[in-house]
Amino acid sequence: MDADKKHGIVETDEICEDGGPAFTEPAQGQEEMPVRAVQIEGASDEGATDIEKASNDDRPERAQEIAAKAAGAALGAAKGAASTLKDGVFALRDIRNASRQSADARAQVKKIEEALESDQEVLEHRREIESSYASIVEGQGRVVADAKAQAASARRRLEGLSEEHAALLADLNELKAANASELRPYKRLAETAKGALDDANRTLSESKRALKTAEGQVRDACERREQSVSSANRALDNALARQLRVQDDLKKLQAQPGSPSAIAKMQSENVVALARVEAARAEVDRSTREGQASVENAQTHLWTQNQSLEAAQREASAAKSKYDERKADLDRRLKESEGKEAELQLRIDQKKGALDGLERDIETADQAQAEAQGLIDEAELIHSTPEETARLEHAISARRIELQRASAEVDLYENSEKALRKQTRLQRFALIGAVMLIVAIIAAVAATCLR
Numbered sequence: 001m002d003a004d005k006k007h008g009i010v011e012t013d014e015i016c017e018d019g020g021p022a023f024t025e026p027a028q029g030q031e032e033m034p035v036r037a038v039q040i041e042g043a044s045d046e047g048a049t050d051i052e053k054a055s056n057d058d059r060p061e062r063a064q065e066i067a068a069k070a071a072g073a074a075l076g077a078a079k080g081a082a083s084t085l086k087d088g089v090f091a092l093r094d095i096r097n098a099s100r101q102s103a104d105a106r107a108q109v110k111k112i113e114e115a116l117e118s119d120q121e122v123l124e125h126r127r128e129i130e131s132s133y134a135s136i137v138e139g140q141g142r143v144v145a146d147a148k149a150q151a152a153s154a155r156r157r158l159e160g161l162s163e164e165h166a167a168l169l170a171d172l173n174e175l176k177a178a179n180a181s182e183l184r185p186y187k188r189l190a191e192t193a194k195g196a197l198d199d200a201n202r203t204l205s206e207s208k209r210a211l212k213t214a215e216g217q218v219r220d221a222c223e224r225r226e227q228s229v230s231s232a233n234r235a236l237d238n239a240l241a242r243q244l245r246v247q248d249d250l251k252k253l254q255a256q257p258g259s260p261s262a263i264a265k266m267q268s269e270n271v272v273a274l275a276r277v278e279a280a281r282a283e284v285d286r287s288t289r290e291g292q293a294s295v296e297n298a299q300t301h302l303w304t305q306n307q308s309l310e311a312a313q314r315e316a317s318a319a320k321s322k323y324d325e326r327k328a329d330l331d332r333r334l335k336e337s338e339g340k341e342a343e344l345q346l347r348i349d350q351k352k353g354a355l356d357g358l359e360r361d362i363e364t365a366d367q368a369q370a371e372a373q374g375l376i377d378e379a380e381l382i383h384s385t386p387e388e389t390a391r392l393e394h395a396i397s398a399r400r401i402e403l404q405r406a407s408a409e410v411d412l413y414e415n416s417e418k419a420l421r422k423q424t425r426l427q428r429f430a431l432i433g434a435v436m437l438i439v440a441i442i443a444a445v446a447a448t449c450l451r
Contacts, residue, residue, distance in 0.1 A: 147369035225291025
């Protein structure tokens with residue numbers, strides 16, 4: 001740090017008191033640069049004039065020549081500003097170092113203050129306990145005794161209630177076992193009735209399907225009978241029509257003189273036609289009898305299925321009534337058993353609630369005893385160690401002296417930092433001007449070269 005002070009170097013990132021950036025100037029013993037700033041400014045004006053002339057000249061050679069002059073002027077200005085930049089950087093480092101020293105000193109003061117506050121709280125607490133030592137021991141001793149008595153009483157009641165709770169749990173298990181044994185036959189009866197009902201329902205479903213099949217068979221038999229009789233009647237009608245035509249032709253031949261062979265042939269056809277008519281009539285009778293017999297058989301089967309369905313319905317109804325009766329009886333007995341178990345369970349829950357309350361009382365009494373005993377132990381410890389109180393008093397006195405020294409050091413560093421900022425104000429402004437001028441010249445040269 002001594003080496004940095006020798007060169008006037010302090011670092012900081014803060015803002016100056018006058019509102020400007022925290023650029024700095026050289027420390028005492030270094031020269032300021034107002035003359036160089038004027039020279040740089042003059043160079044800037046000359047370069048700007050040449051650049052303006054070049055922008056008005058259309059000849060490329062003239063523009064290049066002026067750009068070269070402007071670049072030379074910028075180089076001269078940059079060389080002149082280098083020293084100013086260097087001095088500003090040194091001043092910046094000086095301020096930064098001073099700011100860091102101030103921050104470190106303030107942190108040390110804060111640390112001492114916190115330690116002092118902690119020691120003072122401990123000392124005050126020890127003095128308070130020591131001044132109330134007799135009352136603390138007496139009062140908290142009564143609290144300990146009362147808490148012990150309450151805990152002992154609650155533990156005795158807890159033991160008795162625990163036995164009652166265990167006995168009720170055993171009674172509940174026995175009751176559940178007895179109820180299960182008593183209900184088992186009724187459950188089997190209900191299950192048997194349910195099985196019989198399922199069988200009757202299956203039989204009823206099968207009877208309904210068989211009845212539908214029988215009804216379909218009756219419809220089919222009627223349709224076949226109608227089709228067969230209708231077909232036989234059409235054949236009879238055709239045979240009768242053919243016989244009438246043959247008889248008419250025979251009458252015509254017999255009424256007119258003609259060939260006996262033709263008449264004989266026609267008579268033979270008439271005989272055949274009569275035979276076909278008789279055969280058709282016989283077929284009509286046969287179709288009618290057979291169709292009617294088929295229909296009657298189908299109707300008989302349908303009647304049988306109807307009887308089976310009615311029997312299945314009666315059986316299913318009886319099975320359902322039986323099952324409902326068994327189920328109602330079982331439900332009633334189940335409800336009675338569950339009611340007895342619920343009543344006993346309620347008594348068990350009440351016992352459990354009382355047990356939980358006693359356990360909470362015991363926990364509260366134990367906690368109160370522990371807290372009171374802790375206060376007694378603390379008071380005994382403080383009362384028996386007066387040397388620790390004396391040590392804290394000496395430590396607090398020493399920390400107060402240390403705090404005064406540290407606070408004085410903070411004031412010293414802060415005053416030094418303020419003086420350094422004030423001292424380097426002009427150098428920082430010169431640094432800002434030099435930087436802005438160099439940037440402007442570079443920008444102008446770049447713009448000229450791009451034209």
